[in-house]
Amino acid sequence: xxxxxGKFVVFLNEDHLPEMTVNxxxxxxxxxxxxxxxxxxxxKYEQFQWIKRSVKQRQETVLKVxxxxxxxxxxxxxxxxxxxxxxxxxxxxxMVGVHESTVSRATTKKYLQTPKGxxxxxxxxxxxxxxxxxxxQSSERVKIYxxxxxxxxxxxxxxxxxxxxxxxxxxxxxxxxxxTVAKYREEM
Numbered sequence: 001x002x003x004x005x006g007k008f009v010v011f012l013n014e015d016h017l018p019e020m021t022v023n024x025x026x027x028x029x030x031x032x033x034x035x036x037x038x039x040x041x042x043x044k045y046e047q048f049q050w051i052k053r054s055v056k057q058r059q060e061t062v063l064k065v066x067x068x069x070x071x072x073x074x075x076x077x078x079x080x081x082x083x084x085x086x087x088x089x090x091x092x093x094x095m096v097g098v099h100e101s102t103v104s105r106a107t108t109k110k111y112l113q114t115p116k117g118x119x120x121x122x123x124x125x126x127x128x129x130x131x132x133x134x135x136x137q138s139s140e141r142v143k144i145y146x147x148x149x150x151x152x153x154x155x156x157x158x159x160x161x162x163x164x165x166x167x168x169x170x171x172x173x174x175x176x177x178x179x180t181v182a183k184y185r186e187e188m
Contacts, residue, residue, distance in 0.1 A: 001070050001077065001114050008077055010067045012059055020052050058106075061098065065106040068095040069124050076124070080116050084138040086128035129176055137174055143184050145172050150185070161185065 001008050022045065030041035069092060075083035089100040096103065107121035128136035149167050153159045159167065161181040168174045168181070 001066075001112060003077075003115065008070050008074060010063060010070055012063050014059075017055075020048070020055070022048060061096075061102065062106045062110060064096045065092055065098075065103055066110075066112060066121065068092045069107075069112070069121065071095075073124055077114055077116065081140050082144045084124070084126055084140045086126055086136045086138045087124055088128075089125060129174075129180065139184070142168070142174060142176060142180075143188060145174065146181060146184050147188060150188075 001010050003009075026041055026044070029037055030045055031038070033041065069087070070077065072087050072091065072095070073085060075085065089103045093100045093103045107125075110121045112119050112121055112124075126138035126140055129139050129142045145168060146164060149159065149164055149171070161178045164181045164185070165176055165178045168176055
């Protein structure tokens, strides 16, 4: 993804994809060969065209899904992980007009080069945690806030999970349970 005239634009890296062409000898057999050979080659050519269309459709789907992710995560692209919005497969599926399983397949083992680094597309799908001014926060953002609170605490007298939960509420207006704080602290 690159910023062009103030907007983020998604480009597909096609460098790793081979060009799909038909061998000229096979084309000749299809056009000038014996009837049986010609018919066989025509069937194989139709299969080739189907595969070629399928690959193109797959590329278009990956591009549409990635574009929807980029539109949803513009603040992340501008400011980094603390601005990651909660987002589900369903959200993107609705934006693109496909099934959730299609979004899942389109994002599996795919990566996005951003101004903030290289990220697996699955990274952008985060859970909605703790209401803040009527709006949920991504789990990544809450973890960053917890880390900030831990960094600021007195190391001789660390904050309990309950106190961290209360601090999140008072400082960031984020409501998360003590258990969620404990879980995220363990993950960090």
